[in-house]
Amino acid sequence: MKHLFALFVVALVSLAIVGRHARAEGQTIVVASTTSTEDSGLFRYLLPIVQEKTGIQVKVVAQGTGQALDTGRRGDADAVFVYARAAEDKFVAEGFGLKRYPVMYNDFVLIGPKDDPAGIKGRDVVAALETIKDRGAAFISRGDRSGTHLAELRLWKEAGVELSGLRAAWYKEIGQGMGAALNNASSSNAYVLSDRGTWLAFKNRGDLTILVESDKRLFNQYGLILVNPAKYPSVNKEAGQRFIDWLTSPDGQKAIAEFKIGGQQLFYPNANDPNA
Structure with missing residues (x-):
């Protein structure tokens, strides 16, 4: 009888463990x-x-x-x-x-070197991108089909800049996330489009700062x-x-x-x- 009782207790414990596991999996x-x-x-x-x-x-x-x-x-x-x-x-x-x-x-913000070599500072992101292209200023693109990358492509299109097949020294696609893009821009004093949240959390800013913001086209x-x-x-x-x-x-x-x-x-x- 004691043996049967012990088996019964083991069975109940096993069922409880399985049940807890199933509930945890469900959550x-x-x-x-x-x-x-x-x-x-x-x-x-x-x-x-x-x-x-x-x-x-x-x-x-x-x-x-x-x-x-x-x-x-x-x-x-x-x-x-x-x-x-x-x-x-x-x-x-x-x-x-x-x-x-x-x-x-x-929202998105356009980041760049504090000395702003292309002279883009302001609130018009499309005009800023036109200037970056015209002056051949270094620009880092995520190039990863992210929401930020898609927003960037939309803004270049509004600026009348055709990126399809573009082979230019000033425009660099890295195929990586926002943190990597900001790190790349920081190390090369380049411009980059970022979501504001990641920028605020980013530590390795170097000489980078926000240069263009508050344009309604930067809503995210x-x-x-x-x-x-x-x-x-x-x-x-x-x-x-x-x-x-x-x-x-x-x-x-x-x-x-x-x-x-x-x-x-x-x-x-x-x-x-x-x-x-």
């Missing part, structure tokens, strides 16, 4: 997101709060926006958290994601999309949606607003903006 999601949310420190600040408030553990795959959306297209993430509105809308329209939720915004909106569970049954729909619901709730929006570096707010919540 874990993978989010493919941008290097800016990672490099700025937002996730290091935000994800412990998410876990405390919702019980959800978020594992982040930090990539350029294009790569993050491709990760979602392969079904290798439960949600994507990116910034490139046209690409986000296409992702949903093609059936890879469900609804797109606006979450927050910040972030969206969050649940990967379509009908297409990929492995998607953790319940936990993924709860993550989205919390980030877009008053509590989640307040947490985003409270993330600051040196007293400066990096991201501005706007989940309730119907035009975002």
Whole structure:
């Protein structure tokens, strides 16, 4: 009888362990997101709060926006958290994601050497890019299909600069993230487009400073999309949606607003903006 009782206890313990493991697995999601949310420190600040408030553990795959959306297209993430509105809308329209939720915004800034050799300082980013090209001033491009890279390409187009097939000493594509682009610009005294959050968190500034800001064309909106569970049954729909619901709730929006570096707010919540 004692032997049977012992086996019964072992069985109960084993079931409890399996149950705890299953619950833990159910509370874990993978989010493919941008290097800016990672490099700025937002996730290091935000994800412990998410876990405390919702019980959800978020594992982040930090990539350029294009790569993050491709990760979602392969079904290798439960949600994507990116910034490139046209690409986000296409992702949903093609059936890879469900609804797109606006979450927050910040802006891009054009960074360059403090002595500003091309003379671009001001509030007109298109005029600044035209001048950089005309004077052959060194410019670092991420060249990685990220949201920042796509914004940069859009701005060059508005400036009437054709980059397709461009082979010029002044324009250098590195195919890397924002931190690497800023490091490259710092070491070579070059101009570079950055999201403001990563710039504020960046330590190796050297002689770089913000030269162009506050142009409405530098606005940068972030969206969050649940990967379509009908297409990929492995998607953790319940936990993924709860993550989205919390980030877009008053509590989640307040947490985003409270993330600051040196007293400066990096991201501005706007989940309730119907035009975002």
